[in-house]
Amino acid sequence: MKDCLVSTDVSLGGCNSLCSLARADILEQESLLISRLRHFLSFSGHALYFPTSALPEEPEYLPRERKLLLPLRYGGVALGMLMLHGVRAREVRPLFPLLASLAQLCLELLQRVKLCCRDRVTGLATEDVLYGLMEAEAARVRAQLSRPCTEEENVPLHRLCMGLVLVRVDNGRAVASESGFCFSDALMAQAAQAFAREVPPEACAARVGRFGIAALLPAVSGRGVCRQLAEAALARLSGVCLPEPLSGRAVRPVVSVGYAVYPQDMEGGDFALDMSEQARRLMERARLAARVASRRGGAGAVMSFARILQEGGSVVQVLPLGRVRISLGKRAKAREGLRFSVWEGGPQGRYKGEIVLLQVTEQDAVAETLHLADAAAPLCEGDALALLSEESGAPRQDAENGGGGNEGEEDARGICSHGMFLRRFALERERDERFALTILRREPDGSDEDPLTPLIDAWKAAPALCGERVLAGRYGGNALIFYHPGVEAEALAPHWAELCTALAARGVTVVAGIAGHPFLQFRKTEAPECALKALEYAQLLPAPHVGVCNSLALNISADKRYSLGDVFGAIEEYKLALLADQENVLAWNSLGTCYAALGRHNEARRYFLEALQRSPGVEQAVQTRYNLGTVCLQLEDRKAAAEYFRQCIADAPDHLYAHLRLGQLCEDAGRRAEAQKYYEQAAAIEEERERRDGEVSNVARRCLARLVARQRKGEEAREMLHDALLRNPRDDATMRMLASLYLDGGDDPAVAETLARRSLLQHECAEGWRLLSRALAAQGKSREADEAAARAAVL
Known part of the structure; x- marks a missing residue:
């Protein structure tokens, strides 16, 4: 029975009747029906027919054509006709009196499997079925991304994704406590029926946990489809109401909705995990989005996992020395060095200042105050956060604007706080026409020691990397950032490679990204962003994992933009990559792909021809x-x-x-x-x-x-x-x-x-x-x- 449950393909339907078998069920469980029949008969092919006219009462064998026509009837209802091709006469004749009963048995198995895959209270699919489908859909998306598409399958990469929409009944536990679990089950059943009316037949609606409902949208759905379903579900669920048996008061489900998509909302390391683990991580991200929606917008709010970092954070605790604890952690893709503007009552409220993340844990992060708009209005619990871009979040240099405490100090090892580094960098870069910026990050290894101590010790032991005007600052809990005046990035790369190799010999894995100025038309203020691009490039390189912001680094950054649907932004970066290196075949080829996606085939042809002329290998x-x-x-x-x-x-x-x-x-x-x-x-x-x-x-x-x-x-x-x-x-x-x-x-x-x-x-x-x-x-x-x-x- 195990293989039956794995291969049944129970997806695509909301609240189908639990007691009846329909023609759609035969289509959905076709693989199970055929596999069961192969235990009794051998045949080379099959086809399903669903005629509108009356079906024959008994099976019929056509010896000349070696075909067996098997009527499919269950519960007195004619469901369809199965034609088996390549059936041998000597095999079918002994079974002929039993064929009708055999078909009935197979259909009964389909019915039992259908019952096993449905939740008893809501009639939706079970959580195990949902996870099985998520694993299969995730594998399908990755297979699609790993091969070129035919014309009929050609879809933008940002739409080649699996969507998961999760409805969280926030008052479920309170209803169960006050009115009883049977009543809460009845409320969940009504909510599930309302939700299923909005779920398209192609999607899978399932019960998740005790007070959650989810819908899995198949590949090539896109974030827009997920949001449409989330908003339609909210509108439908707002009309659900159930009178309590004793008091007669109307009880409504209080819901919030979150959604996540695969693979766009996954991290690089996630893809090395088993598909079962990836499916559960995606579910956790949808749950996190629903929780943030409930916290930020209250009942009836929708949040995408991708938007949590941009607009879902808030201050949860005010700490000494101008620091605060915020609600964003690694689970929301927060990382050290990100900057946020702080608003009282949300982005439409009063602007209060800016913060930068220093140390990020799984659940939350500690941030340092960079700037206060009004020294008389400090940051408070509940203040909302909005992510700042590198340029728009440039630190204020006016000392009169105020700032967090303890920002102007270095520690005993000569390492600046992040806020101090940004201010000093803003001053130093104006004195130098040529400089390099390096971000050195330690990869997590489970060690209990201070993650920065070995990095600082190794840096101080490298005379080529610590000169008189070299600045060193914190870049979060596990990274450092360095300013090297008057040097080329390429000249620094061997020295950083030496340092990374020495650290690796001690069991410390680090990644270094180096950005030099001048580089193309990038401004001095964009050097940190270029260093981050180099850091992403370095992660893909073999040891010692040192990357310079060059043509290939820009190519990788452009690939990321294209995968997120920003075709025009990708084109801009691919062209920058070609400015840096005309022989970058990947950039020529990728530009052709972008223009083909935009329907500009003549331009695409020109770029592909350029790539072909420069292709180094077969x-x-x-x-x-x-x-x-x-x-x-x-x-x-x-x-x-x-x-x-x-x-x-x-x-x-x-x-x-x-x-x-x-x-x-x-x-x-x-x-x-x-x-x-x-x-x-x-x-x-x-x-x-x-x-x-x-x-x-x-x-x-x-x-x-x-x-x-x-x-x-x-x-x-x-x-x-x-x-x-x-x-x-x-x-x-x-x-x-x-x-x-x-x-x-x-x-x-x-x-x-x-x-x-x-x-x-x-x-x-x-x-x-x-x-x-x-x-x-x-x-x-x-x-x-x-x-x-x-x-x-x-x-």
Whole structure:
């Protein structure tokens, strides 16, 4: 039974009835149904039919075609017809009197699995089911990011994410304490039903903990879809009300909503963890967002995990010496050195000053006061925080403006406080036309010693790094920042590498990022930001982990912007990377990708050609040629596209997508035999990857199914598509193709509607909305069909 629960794919539905089995359930649990039948019969393929006319009462075997038609009936309801292909006569004949009972047994198993996967009180999916789906969806997102997309799957990276929306019933415990647990269960059931009405059929609604409800939105949802669902759920839940049995008073759930997305809201180290651990960390981030929403906005508030750092923090304790404890910790992605403006009563209230983070723990952080707007109005508990950018948060230099206590002092080792360093840096940089800034950070290692002591000792023992005018300051609890006047960043790099190597020999792992000025058009005030870019670059380098802010560091920073959907910001940084190094092939290639994403294919082609001319190795040249072929295809230059794809295959015979593109070109030209050859080669590559790496891809199978369907071989196409869905139940393109076949074949349009809806949130496209419109129109739902058609017209 274990494999049943893992492979059932119970996702996509809110509060389905617990006591009935529907046609949609058979589609959702198709893999389980087929795996159970294989215990009794061997067959080479299968297809599901959902005819609107009456089904035959008994199974039927067609010996000439070696097909078995098996009616699916449960509880006196005709659900559909299963066609098994390649069934041997000598195997099926002894079982023939038992086939109806065998089908009934398999359907009963589906029903039991459905019951096991639903929460008894709310009717939603259980928490274990939700985590299983989160693991599968996270793996799918990472697989998508690790390979190029076909044209039909081409979506912006910032939308290639899995969304988790969590509704927190804040007064759940109070209701249970005052009115009893049975009453609180009844209130939760009503809240769950209201929530499920807003959850699309493609998503999974589940109960989380005792007083939480969550919805998992499949990949390619984006933050906007999560926020829309969160706000719609709040509006719907505001109308939930249940009278208490004894007093008759109306009790309403007090809710707050938080949401997080994968992988954008994860940290670099998280991706090395097991998928099960990653799923639970994402849930914790959604919970944290809901808690912050409750604290900052009260009942009926929505908060994204990504916005917690920007606007979700507050002062929780005022400490001596001008320091405060704030509510942001490492869990909210806070780090040492970040600066915040402080506001009384929120960003719309009175401005009170600025703080900088000194030491960050998991739950909270200690910050130092940089500036007070009014010395008579000190920082207080409950003051709201807003994250400052590097430039907008530049420290005030006017001593009359006041500041935190103890900022003007150095410790006995000559290390400035962070606020003191910023003020001295602001003065020193005006005296020097050339300088370098270094951030040295110690990686966590579980040691109980002061994390900065070994760093300071090693720095003092390096004469090349501590000169007369060198400034050293704290950059949080585990990092230092250094100002080196009159030197080049490249000249400092070997000395910092020596220091990092010496520390590594003592078991202390450190990372150093160095930024020099002048560098391109960056201003002196932007040197700390450049040093942070160098630090991110250094983390990706092998030991001794020393990075200089150069072309490659800018490239990595631009990649980060592109992954967050800031295409224009990424283009700006890629161009800066090229200004720093014209031979940066990654920057040329990435610029082409950005312009292709914007639909400016001629410019993309020019950048790809530049990348191809500078490609140092075969691997980079292969990817660039593939990009060029794709862009040429968009520009209707099919001859050039075919040539680039053939060159890809010549250099990399296992390049899956080059085979697929060539197959599409041949298919469009009417050369179906040649197209089939390329698709079959691609399918062989898919099978080899699945066998070797466990990577499941159905692109070649879909292409073959489309080719077969065009040759009027509908049954064979259905078999291929059902087999593809067994391999990957979240394959949205396969769902759309199968829904189209159901509509064209006269099957129940409600099944086609289910498939179309399941595919839409995974990849919202005009084709999916048009299919949904067709399915709704076939059922007589003209108003909904018109709405779906209108959505298709917009895309």
